[in-house]
Amino acid sequence: MLKLTLLFARDERGATSIEYGLIAGAIAIVLATVMTTLGNDLTAAFQRIMALFPETQT
Known part of the structure; x- marks a missing residue:
């Protein structure tokens, strides 16, 4: 479980998408x-x- 938590904490795949979203916002x-x-x-x-301009009658 600790290994999975460490892998999740080091994963930066979505960081760029979030940064682009913040910039777009x-x-x-x-x-x-x-x-x-x-x-x-x-x-x-x-x-x-x-x-x-003067008002005209139509």
Whole structure:
């Protein structure tokens, strides 16, 4: 049983996958934050542009 426990403790096969998963998660959080900020800025910019044009009757 001790030998099996030591083998399990030394096994690093899944470590790389977990590291890549953590990196992907961090990138997703950063992208979500940036897109939210840019989205708000773009909305404000388009609203300012639309305010420059007179409203037309169709």
